[in-house]
Amino acid sequence: MTAAAAARDRAPRSGITGQPWWPWLKRAATLVFFGLVGWLLVEQGRAIDWPEVFAALRAYPTALLLGAVGLSALSFGLYSCFDLLGRHYTGHTLSTPTVMLVTFISYVFNLNLGSLVGGVAFRYRLYSRLKLDTGTITRVLTLSMLTNWTGYLLLGGLVFAFATPDLPPGWKMGSGGLQILGFVLLAGSAAYLLLCALSRQRSFTLRGHTLELPSGRLALLQVAMGAANWLVMSGLMFLLLQQKVAFPAVAGVLLVAAVAGVVAHVPAGLGVLEAVFVALLSHQMPTHQLLAALVAYRVIYYLVPLVIATLAYLVTEARAKSLARAAAPTQPA
Numbered sequence: 001m002t003a004a005a006a007a008r009d010r011a012p013r014s015g016i017t018g019q020p021w022w023p024w025l026k027r028a029a030t031l032v033f034f035g036l037v038g039w040l041l042v043e044q045g046r047a048i049d050w051p052e053v054f055a056a057l058r059a060y061p062t063a064l065l066l067g068a069v070g071l072s073a074l075s076f077g078l079y080s081c082f083d084l085l086g087r088h089y090t091g092h093t094l095s096t097p098t099v100m101l102v103t104f105i106s107y108v109f110n111l112n113l114g115s116l117v118g119g120v121a122f123r124y125r126l127y128s129r130l131k132l133d134t135g136t137i138t139r140v141l142t143l144s145m146l147t148n149w150t151g152y153l154l155l156g157g158l159v160f161a162f163a164t165p166d167l168p169p170g171w172k173m174g175s176g177g178l179q180i181l182g183f184v185l186l187a188g189s190a191a192y193l194l195l196c197a198l199s200r201q202r203s204f205t206l207r208g209h210t211l212e213l214p215s216g217r218l219a220l221l222q223v224a225m226g227a228a229n230w231l232v233m234s235g236l237m238f239l240l241l242q243q244k245v246a247f248p249a250v251a252g253v254l255l256v257a258a259v260a261g262v263v264a265h266v267p268a269g270l271g272v273l274e275a276v277f278v279a280l281l282s283h284q285m286p287t288h289q290l291l292a293a294l295v296a297y298r299v300i301y302y303l304v305p306l307v308i309a310t311l312a313y314l315v316t317e318a319r320a321k322s323l324a325r326a327a328a329p330t331q332p333a
Contacts, residue, residue, distance in 0.1 A: 059292075064242070075236065086141075089140070102130070106126070123137060151223055152226060152255065152258070155255065164252075166284075233301075244284075256276055277294055
């Protein structure tokens with residue numbers, strides 16, 4: 001070892017990772033996070049009348065529950081493909097199973113803890129461990145969010161404009177207002193597709209990151225996949241309501257509830273989803289049947305995937321640490 005190298009070894013490590021408190025801070029943050037996950041599971045569990053849950057689930061035909069689980073799996077599988085579009089868009093080389101696992105974990109925590117924790121923080125953490133740079137992660141994340149919400153615009157526009165749900169009597173916004181909103185949403189979806197297909201300016205700068213417009217074909221695939229996922233989610237709720245409410249009404253209420261949950265900033269939309277469904281559909285079917293379907297929906301689409309995603313994340317973290325230790329250079333005796 002040269003004198004210069006020895007001097008470098010003796011010099012204090014620069015940057016935040018060189019601070020002695022940094023590893024402890026990371027461990028504390030990890031404990032706080034999993035404490036939050038545990039609290040969420042307990043809070044959701046305490047908010048549910050479990051005898052009512054079991055009674056409601058026992059009342060469902062087995063074939064219907066299996067169909068609901070199948071639609072839930074289809075939705076998560078479809079959403080997990082969103083980041084594959086990002087892989088094509090950015091050209092990174094992570095494998096398909098790896099990308100789908102990262103997207104699945106991020107989506108589940110997005111549903112239960114909000115977009116900043118799930119959709120953003122988890123993607124950055126998991127993709128960073130997989131050696132993707134920040135710019136690439138930002139582009140993948142942006143494309144995935146656009147896929148979700150441009151699909152929302154398309155399906156919401158079609159439902160509100162051409163299959164307008166019946167609103168409860170006395171609501172300030174009538175069917176005409178909802179139809180106008182539908183055409184506005186369709187215009188937003190069409191504007192995105194035209195921008196991607198025809199715009200001469202192909203790149204924009206967002207917080208220091210350069211984002212390029214996807215091609216017209218990729219944008220069309222984004223909108224189709226996003227709309228398909230919202231359609232599957234609506235089908236899941238329609239099935240749990242045992243087809244007692246028209247499908248366009250169920251889809252429309254679910255879309256309204258999704259935006260209400262985002263605006264309210266409530267983890268997992270606790271109470272928001274139920275309030276919107278009861279407010280908009282209680283004139284079409286008994287409230288206790290609505291609540292039973294919503295309880296089943298939360299169990300199938302929120303709680304069970306949260307347990308699976310938490311276990312998958314723990315396994316992923318353990319493997320990442322093992323690989324890091326194996327790759328670390330050994331010190332000479």
